[in-house]
Amino acid sequence: EPSNTHIFPAGGRRGTTVRVLVGGECIPPDTGFRIWGDGLSAPAVLGSKRLANVEPSPRRDPRETPISYPKEWQSTIEVGDEAPMGAVMWRLTCARGGTGTRPFIVGDLPEFIETESNSLPERAERVELPVTINGRIAGESDLDYFMFHAAAGEVVIIDVVAARLGSPFDPVVKITEAAGRRIAAEELHVGSDPVLAFRAPASGDYRLLVSNVSFHGSPAHVYRVTLTTV
Numbered sequence: 001e002p003s004n005t006h007i008f009p010a011g012g013r014r015g016t017t018v019r020v021l022v023g024g025e026c027i028p029p030d031t032g033f034r035i036w037g038d039g040l041s042a043p044a045v046l047g048s049k050r051l052a053n054v055e056p057s058p059r060r061d062p063r064e065t066p067i068s069y070p071k072e073w074q075s076t077i078e079v080g081d082e083a084p085m086g087a088v089m090w091r092l093t094c095a096r097g098g099t100g101t102r103p104f105i106v107g108d109l110p111e112f113i114e115t116e117s118n119s120l121p122e123r124a125e126r127v128e129l130p131v132t133i134n135g136r137i138a139g140e141s142d143l144d145y146f147m148f149h150a151a152a153g154e155v156v157i158i159d160v161v162a163a164r165l166g167s168p169f170d171p172v173v174k175i176t177e178a179a180g181r182r183i184a185a186e187e188l189h190v191g192s193d194p195v196l197a198f199r200a201p202a203s204g205d206y207r208l209l210v211s212n213v214s215f216h217g218s219p220a221h222v223y224r225v226t227l228t229t230v
Contacts, residue, residue, distance in 0.1 A: 002025070002096050006222050007021070007104060010134065010161075014039075019075075024071060030094075033090070034093065040104075051072075079106055113134045129156070133226075140216055146210075147205055151203045158194075160193050177205075
């Protein structure tokens with residue numbers, strides 16, 4: 001039976017057109033794509049198939065189970081200026097049947113989509129706050145680094161959304177100064193999704209590391225991180 005595994009990015013800003021990759025298994029050509037929500041629209045049929053761009057995985061022992069990544073198809077989602085913020089649902093349909101629904105998040109902050117390779121501290125991608133980062137732990141042992149500036153005394157809030165998307169990603173988040181010293185942060189969880197807050201001890205650059213607790217990854221390991229200050 002057909003199944004949907006993910007959508008990337010898993011959300012978009014109001015008033016924009018979002019180019020997305022829709023992941024699934026056992027999906028034939030001309031599969032239908034439907035999204036519900038006021039102010040949102042998408043083509044009725046998925047576009048062309050696309051090969052996933054993932055970080056190279058380490059060499060595996062021949063006795064281990066081979067890696068099988070879900071396939072991806074291209075599409076677009078129009079998010080209207082007045083679309084209500086929050087989660088809307090989407091699904092796929094074909095002659096073989098329909099899939100379950102998954103969320104797509106409508107927000108109002110600037111959106112940033114990670115590009116590989118950002119798996120080393122010196123390759124951290126710079127973002128400007130406030131922002132919503134769209135990323136994924138796309139291959140085994142993949143790490144995602146981001147750099148941002150904060151002023152002394154600002155409280156930076158980092159809200160990671162993964163389980164709330166239906167993603168298999170189990171996030172671990174680390175914040176350091178540009179030189180690498182770890183910054184202590186208050187942390188709570190919404191399910192398994194962490195929400196962190198820290199007060200910047202000095203004006204300067206800070207580095208955010210997003211990784212998976214198990215070091216496993218795939219194109220379906222999607223996440224959204226919202227960074228704001230108060």
